[in-house]
Amino acid sequence: MEPSPWPAVSERPDGSLELEAREGVTESVIRALAQGASPAEAHDGRGVPPPFSVRALAPLPAVPPGERAIAVDQTNHSVIAGETVVVKWFPRPSRAPHPAPGLLAHLAGFPRTATPYAAIFWEDALVALVTAYLPGAQDGWEWCVDEAVAGRTAFAAEIGRLAAELHVAMATPSEIFPDPVRLPPRPDSATRPDFATRAEEALREALTLHDADRPNDPDRPDGQEWLNDAEWLRLHADHLRWELAPLASAGTSPLIRIHGDLHVGQILRWREGYAVVDFDGNPTVTDAEAFQPAARDLAQLTTSVEHVGQVAIKRRSVNPAAMVAWVAAARAGVETAYADALAEAGREELLDRSLLRPFEVEQECRELIYAARHLPRWRYAPMGVLRSWFA
Numbered sequence: 001m002e003p004s005p006w007p008a009v010s011e012r013p014d015g016s017l018e019l020e021a022r023e024g025v026t027e028s029v030i031r032a033l034a035q036g037a038s039p040a041e042a043h044d045g046r047g048v049p050p051p052f053s054v055r056a057l058a059p060l061p062a063v064p065p066g067e068r069a070i071a072v073d074q075t076n077h078s079v080i081a082g083e084t085v086v087v088k089w090f091p092r093p094s095r096a097p098h099p100a101p102g103l104l105a106h107l108a109g110f111p112r113t114a115t116p117y118a119a120i121f122w123e124d125a126l127v128a129l130v131t132a133y134l135p136g137a138q139d140g141w142e143w144c145v146d147e148a149v150a151g152r153t154a155f156a157a158e159i160g161r162l163a164a165e166l167h168v169a170m171a172t173p174s175e176i177f178p179d180p181v182r183l184p185p186r187p188d189s190a191t192r193p194d195f196a197t198r199a200e201e202a203l204r205e206a207l208t209l210h211d212a213d214r215p216n217d218p219d220r221p222d223g224q225e226w227l228n229d230a231e232w233l234r235l236h237a238d239h240l241r242w243e244l245a246p247l248a249s250a251g252t253s254p255l256i257r258i259h260g261d262l263h264v265g266q267i268l269r270w271r272e273g274y275a276v277v278d279f280d281g282n283p284t285v286t287d288a289e290a291f292q293p294a295a296r297d298l299a300q301l302t303t304s305v306e307h308v309g310q311v312a313i314k315r316r317s318v319n320p321a322a323m324v325a326w327v328a329a330a331r332a333g334v335e336t337a338y339a340d341a342l343a344e345a346g347r348e349e350l351l352d353r354s355l356l357r358p359f360e361v362e363q364e365c366r367e368l369i370y371a372a373r374h375l376p377r378w379r380y381a382p383m384g385v386l387r388s389w390f391a
């Protein structure tokens with residue numbers, strides 16, 4: 001039998017899905033999508049075998065033959081077809097509603113992302129996203145660490161502006177989201193999102209997961225007095241909780257659709273500048289509210305710049321004192337450019353600055369939880385940032 005040119009999707013007894021896109025599948029799927037000359041025809045399903053279906057977002061360009069997988073660390077399986085488009089396959093597709101197709105459709109015409117072409121479904125589960133390939137793209141865990149090592153901060157103004165432009169686009173009505181800005185529900189409303197409780201739960205979980213005494217960071221010079229991470233967290237728990245307090249009165253910030261996982265790794269530097277990708281939401285948060293204060297994204301971006309500083313110290317042996325200065329300048333650059341760009345667009349109301357620090361603290365708790373559960377060697381980054389805040 002001819003191997004199927006479409007990916008193999010299997011359903012396990014527990015109902016979860018698994019997808020395998022073997023070599024050659026991406027190329028042949030793109031060829032099938034291109035058979036429909038217009039997005040409407042692709043939508044008709046010509047060349048698309050059920051139960052697959054396609055939601056076309058923009059006409060596919062001509063795609064030369066050939067495919068190659070993207071080699072960097074990634075959660076999903078992205079394959080470049082014909083050096084023209086990227087197909088991101090989801091190895092564990094979910095039937096839960098996925099935010100990306102709607103967000104990408106809403107953002108049609110937003111220039112600072114990889115142009116989205118199509119979303120591919122298997123029954124009701126999103127299995128792939130097709131976007132433009134950005135030649136020469138590097139993600140921020142590469143390019144931004146290089147900037148840190150070199151002590152340069154000019155990038156900060158660019159990515160701060162990019163984040164603001166993204167939020168302005170998110171907050172601009174479209175056919176997909178005619179009503180993209182929500183005023184917060186009244187304080188007594190049952191539907192009011194409870195940001196304070198979620199953040200406190202994250203803090204409690206981060207503390208619990210790090211409750212045991214663990215060995216000190218092996219990279220520390222011997223003989224230095226040093227609280228291990230568990231001791232440090234215990235000692236600072238009350239202060240961290242106190243930092244979350246503004247969330248209890250987070251009642252006045254307007255809510256918009258946010259990126260939801262806006263760290264430097266999602267900002268690509270490519271031949272023509274910077275672009276933001278990966279609208280899949282935050283894998284470390286279950287049931288995240290779709291509508292959130294813009295400060296949530298900005299807080300994640302600024303903390304990720306701080307993580308870059310920690311990476312530069314640990315992996316590239318940069319002097320920690322130099323990094324303190326670099327981080328301060330870089331994050332100030334991001335925040336200033338963000339605020340300036342919102343003001344230029346007449347949308348200052350989108351940012352409630354009082355939420356920035358509490359969301360940053362919550363983000364660091366989520367990074368600690370993620371490290372404890374999935375990636376122990378990452379713990380040094382959020383711990384390094386937290387320690388630097390209280391130094």
Ligand code: ADP
Pocket residue numbers: 070072073074075076077078086088114131132133134135137138139265266268277278280
């Ligand atoms: P994941 O969900 O696996 O994190 P991303 O969409 O963030 O997937 O992409 C993972 C990596 O693939 C990025 O960090 C980048 O290096 C590369 N990449 C993603 N999209 C593009 C693109 N449109 N053009 C070039 N490279 C890309």
Ligand code: MG
Pocket residue numbers: 265266278
């Ligand atoms: Mg990503």
